[in-house]
Amino acid sequence: MTVTEVSAGWVPLAAALLLAVAAAAASLDGALAARSAGQPLGGGLLTPVAETARLFGQRRRTTVAADLPLQRIGIAGLLTAALLMVAVVPFGRWTVADLTVGVVWFNAMDVLVWAAVWLAGWGPNSAHALVGGYRFLAQALSYELPLMFALTAPAVAAGSLRLGDVVAAQSGLWFVVWMPVAFVVFCAAVAGFSVWGPLGAPAGATTAGGVLVEAAGVDRWLLSVGRYALLTAGAAFGATAFLGGGHGPLLPAWLWLLVKTAALLAVLVALRRRLPVVRPEQLAAPAWLVVLPLVLLQVLVVSVVVVVQA
Amino acid sequence: MLTGIVFWVLAVVAVAAGVAVFRVDSMARATYALAASFIAVGLALLLVDLEFLGVITVLMMTMEMAVMGIYMIMFMGMNPALMPMSMVHGKRPALAVSIGTFVVLAAGALLVPWPTRRGAPAADLVTSLGEAIMESKMLVMMTVSPVLFATIVAALVLALPRGRYDRLGDDLRAGKAPR
Amino acid sequence: MTLQTMLLVAAALFSVGLYGAISQQVVVMVMMGLELMLNGVILAAAAFWWFLSPTPDGQVLLLVVITAMTVEMAMGFAVATLLHRSRQSDMTDMATDLSR
Numbered sequence: 001m002t003v004t005e006v007s008a009g010w011v012p013l014a015a016a017l018l019l020a021v022a023a024a025a026a027s028l029d030g031a032l033a034a035r036s037a038g039q040p041l042g043g044g045l046l047t048p049v050a051e052t053a054r055l056f057g058q059r060r061r062t063t064v065a066a067d068l069p070l071q072r073i074g075i076a077g078l079l080t081a082a083l084l085m086v087a088v089v090p091f092g093r094w095t096v097a098d099l100t101v102g103v104v105w106f107n108a109m110d111v112l113v114w115a116a117v118w119l120a121g122w123g124p125n126s127a128h129a130l131v132g133g134y135r136f137l138a139q140a141l142s143y144e145l146p147l148m149f150a151l152t153a154p155a156v157a158a159g160s161l162r163l164g165d166v167v168a169a170q171s172g173l174w175f176v177v178w179m180p181v182a183f184v185v186f187c188a189a190v191a192g193f194s195v196w197g198p199l200g201a202p203a204g205a206t207t208a209g210g211v212l213v214e215a216a217g218v219d220r221w222l223l224s225v226g227r228y229a230l231l232t233a234g235a236a237f238g239a240t241a242f243l244g245g246g247h248g249p250l251l252p253a254w255l256w257l258l259v260k261t262a263a264l265l266a267v268l269v270a271l272r273r274r275l276p277v278v279r280p281e282q283l284a285a286p287a288w289l290v291v292l293p294l295v296l297l298q299v300l301v302v303s304v305v306v307v308v309q310a
Numbered sequence: 311m312l313t314g315i316v317f318w319v320l321a322v323v324a325v326a327a328g329v330a331v332f333r334v335d336s337m338a339r340a341t342y343a344l345a346a347s348f349i350a351v352g353l354a355l356l357l358v359d360l361e362f363l364g365v366i367t368v369l370m371m372t373m374e375m376a377v378m379g380i381y382m383i384m385f386m387g388m389n390p391a392l393m394p395m396s397m398v399h400g401k402r403p404a405l406a407v408s409i410g411t412f413v414v415l416a417a418g419a420l421l422v423p424w425p426t427r428r429g430a431p432a433a434d435l436v437t438s439l440g441e442a443i444m445e446s447k448m449l450v451m452m453t454v455s456p457v458l459f460a461t462i463v464a465a466l467v468l469a470l471p472r473g474r475y476d477r478l479g480d481d482l483r484a485g486k487a488p489r
Numbered sequence: 490m491t492l493q494t495m496l497l498v499a500a501a502l503f504s505v506g507l508y509g510a511i512s513q514q515v516v517v518m519v520m521m522g523l524e525l526m527l528n529g530v531i532l533a534a535a536a537f538w539w540f541l542s543p544t545p546d547g548q549v550l551l552l553v554v555i556t557a558m559t560v561e562m563a564m565g566f567a568v569a570t571l572l573h574r575s576r577q578s579d580m581t582d583m584a585t586d587l588s589r
Contacts, residue, residue: 108369114376317490321498328505358539404512412504419496431543442545461560465567
């Protein structure tokens with residue numbers, strides 16, 4: 001199965017698809033929230049619509065001596081990074097950008113989130129928001145290196161940084177089967193750069209919403225959509241790099257990718273309410289002393305398997 | 311044609327952002343101006359087919375500048391309000407030296423009769439780079455890795471105020487660090 | 490886009506960085522100047538690589554430049570932290586100078 005690059009005219013459609021899946025994730029989260037609150041599920045499912053309507057009717061909040069340009073860059077950055085991330089993911093037979101270094105590209109885009117979240121926290125000139133921004137960087141230092149090595153594993157196994165080749169290499173056996181550690185670490189890192197669930201401390205309740213605290217109206221909408229879009233882009237990449245991408249019986253490749261992305265996304269959304277929030281400074285020691293060596297071992301195992309097979 | 315336009319846009323962004331680093335009056339803006347300059351150069355590398363190195367530049371420099379921003383603010387004691395700052399010494403000589411350097415370098419770039427291109431780029435540049443690193447140029451990488459390791463150790467030794475014996479006691483059993 | 494134009498842009502980046510590295514008083518700002526100089530070096534190396542000799546060796550050189558940059562940053566941060574800790578008053582003096 002070869003991957004062909006589609007013309008730029010398809011880019012809006014790809015972006016709309018990402019946003020649609022992200023909206024579905026928000027719906028699921030709303031439904032889960034409604035269930036845990038003992039309310040009817042129907043209202044919860046409409047959460048994205050209701051929130052959008054509410055936030056678009058709300059005024060933007062301005063703070064004293066805010067650094068507006070940097071704040072705007074940060075707020076728009078999350079969604080931008082998510083869109084750029086998903087650009088290299090092959091959607092069945094098509095892809096928006098068939099980069100030879102797709103895996104590294106994904107990694108570079110997730111690093112843009114560092115800048116975006118910190119700027120969104122720095123911009124408003126507000127203590128809680130700034131604390132949120134710093135917390136994100138502290139947390140990012142913990143998840144980024146394990147993420148990099150987790151991304152190395154599928155690239156080594158496929159012998160290529162191109163995502164089309166990574167998918168093609170999984171025609172027999174999905175990578176998740178023989179690199180489970182890398183997959184779990186990758187999923188944790190997706191939660192990390194989406195400021196999600198257990199790694200959601202930068203936007204957590206302990207700082208009254210952290211980086212979100214001063215964002216209202218369109219700004220808050222963009223930040224929330226950006227987080228869901230990052231989660232979706234991460235799930236799409238995970239489905240491509242570890243869950244076999246478009247490989248599967250009967251259904252067409254693009255539908256398989258969509259199904260796998262949705263499944264991984266649903267798991268990530270569901271885990272949000274199951275796991276406690278980890279304080280960033282508690283994360284550093286386990287991430288560097290336990291997770292990083294484990295991922296390195298995983299890469300070693302993968303490398304040995306590749307060498308033995310060749 | 312399109313490549314030329316894109317290159318000039320990136321060049322102007324890179325240089326303008328570079329100048330902005332020393333002209334803006336906010337630490338955060340200075341840091342992220344430098345990040346913008348690096349991202350523009352990283353994207354310019356994509357124009358000459360250096361996909362891996364271009365993306366790596368964007369990746370590393372965004373990360374570095376995010377960390378750099380923290381150091382800038384930590385050591386300069388600034389709040390997010392825009393505070394005028396002017397901490398330069400010898401501005402005139404520095405300006406003269408840098409303009410002189412630019413003139414010399416530019417003259418060199420324009421006047422030296424550069425040879426014509428020898429050889430053609432490999433079909434798959436990423437693979438050729440990987441093979442170079444792991445085969446003919448392996449010694450370079452083997453030198454780089456101990457240098458990087460020594461850097462990590464040296465930087466930690468310099469920067470850490472307290473070692474693990476301070477935190478955990480002589481027998482390393484004191485449990486959690488005092489706060 | 491020719492070799493000359495790319496080198497000119499690289500020279501401009503290098504010179505701006507040199508100005509910063511010479512004129513700035515604060516360690517971290519000096520580091521930013523050095524970074525900008527290395528940014529110019531990266532662009533110049535890429536130009537030479539593409540227009541003169543597009544072999545894998547040039548790519549390795551670029552990789553080494555980027556590595557040198559990380560080493561510079563790591564050591565710079567470490568020294569800046571050490572300076573700040575050992576001469577705290579000195580640095581706060583510098584910060585009060587800001588308001589003048």
